[in-house]
Amino acid sequence: MGRFHRHADGTVHDHDHPHDDHEGHDHEHRDVGDHRGYTETGVARVAVLESILSENDRIADANQADLAEHGVWAVNVMSSPGAGKTTLLKRTLVGLGERVRLGVLEGDIATSLDADELQGLGAAISLVNTSAGFGGECHLDAVMVRSGLSRLPLGDIDLLFIENVGNLVCPAEFNVGEQAKAMVYAVTEGEEKPLKYPVMFRAADVVVVNKIDLLPHLDFDLDQFLGNLHDVNPHAAVFQVSARTGEGVDPWCRWLLDAHARAA
Amino acid sequence: MHELSLCQAILGTVDARAAGRPVRRVDVRIGHLRQVVPDSLQFSWQMLTEGTEYGDCELVVEHVPAVVHCAACDVDTTLDWPILACAACEGFDVELRSGEELQIASIDIAQEVR
Structure with a gap:
């Protein structure tokens, strides 16, 4: 799955990207729960495919x-x-x-x-x-x-x-x-x-x-x-x-x- | 009636996967044979997320039809009645192909720019 981008006009497209999923990446998350520091350019769709139960x-x-x-x-x-x-x-x-x-x-x-x-x-x-x-x-x-x-x-x-x-x-x-x-x-x-x-x-x-x-x-x-x-x-x-x-x-x-x- | 429990379970999984990153949208797939009322699921979602960091997070529910494959006809038919029978020949030698899903398909995480 590619990386999805949502633009201001509402269009969404994705680029084929080998590591679209942030899972396993070693990001450091400061200010967890406070997202004011983010500048959003779009969203990454992460596949979960897990049973709700x-x-x-x-x-x-x-x-x-x-x-x-x-x-x-x-x-x-x-x-x-x-x-x-x-x-x-x-x-x-x-x-x-x-x-x-x-x-x-x-x-x-x-x-x-x-x-x-x-x-x-x-x-x-x-x-x-x-x-x-x-x-x-x-x-x-x-x-x-x-x-x-x-x-x-x-x-x-x-x-x-x-x-x-x-x-x-x-x-x-x-x-x-x-x-x-x-x-x-x-x-x-x-x-x-x-x-x-x-x-x-x-x-x-x-x-x-x-x-x-x-x-x-x-x-x-x-x-x-x-x-x-x-x-x-x-x-x-x-x-x-x-x-x-x-x-x-x-x-x-x-x-x-x-x-x-x-x-x- | 158990939609609230389902939403709590969805939030638990989403929260673990997001690891503090902002989640904009959650896509779930609910099979036709599951007894989940979409409106009730949305209501529970709003109730649980309001005032939290998931307050703006949209829950999108995909309804998955109940489909059986008939061994005799070799065709797939969609059920709208809970009886597992082929809609073409009414035979019972069928295998359920979809309709029991209760799955978190994906989450949309806002991109972080450094």
């Missing part, structure tokens, strides 16, 4: 390495608010019982309500409130998870649930170092959701269809939903459960145990 991904890799070192298999659990993540987790912790050592990293914008719900079920729990930033982040990122991991006894955990902030958009964009992404979807949300929120539905390795005990009371078309899900993500494992009654929770628990065993 590269810093997040670097920390996610570090999280993954720490988890692997301790033999922890982690699943990032995502859903819209109220789809039943915490209720499903309670059932799941009870269902898995003593078969594996459990941990939960609980992400919430504010309050410890969900973390409190999960106390006393045999899992080590770490709470991450995301409200430290501008009025509360809508997702967990790798840095927040790293902080949450530092408060967990990783050596005593086999299977770790990372309960994300309830939100169908943002959590899907941020890797946190997990081995699998699970999505909890409630049948009260409507059949079209995979088409409206394709990034999350595409990212999921497994989709848990929750609240099936309500099906007799809804106009929900389960086949249409499953068709939409398949169109967007043909590879996801699907479980139909009621976290409220416990129906269908056993196959989901077996999937988790199998996934953990395969990774071990």
Whole structure:
């Protein structure tokens, strides 16, 4: 790439120049942040070609390495608010019982309500409130998870649930170092959701269809939903459960145990 | 909703690359399959940069369409629906060619004259 010049009349052109990029040059920068000393003749376009999330991904890799070192298999659990993540987790912790050592990293914008719900079920729990930033982040990122991991006894955990902030958009964009992404979807949300929120539905390795005990009371078309899900993500494992009654929770628990065993 | 986080990440990278030199413009490429709202990204950028040395720095967003290549038709088609299928034959044997970009393409740094 050449050196770009922008002239007073607005035209921009570039000269082929072997070292247009100042990267690596040994300039001394005095008065950093104060540019009054500059006389501008134009600008140099410097190629960056870096993912916006590269810093997040670097920390996610570090999280993954720490988890692997301790033999922890982690699943990032995502859903819209109220789809039943915490209720499903309670059932799941009870269902898995003593078969594996459990941990939960609980992400919430504010309050410890969900973390409190999960106390006393045999899992080590770490709470991450995301409200430290501008009025509360809508997702967990790798840095927040790293902080949450530092408060967990990783050596005593086999299977770790990372309960994300309830939100169908943002959590899907941020890797946190997990081995699998699970999505909890409630049948009260409507059949079209995979088409409206394709990034999350595409990212999921497994989709848990929750609240099936309500099906007799809804106009929900389960086949249409499953068709939409398949169109967007043909590879996801699907479980139909009621976290409220416990129906269908056993196959989901077996999937988790199998996934953990395969990774071990 | 995560546009503010994205802008913070963009600023972090730009700041490291610029190393104190004045940045006039940042070009980012955002794929169609990413859930980024351009207006929201611009708003977040203004909010973060106002009153800083990046106050005059322009954020330019290039929208990258979602393109799939169909193995059966051997053609590239553009998606406007999130289903990864060939727009010509509606087959699912497709490979995503673009649309997942979330990239800082370049930064324009003001020339220093000695």
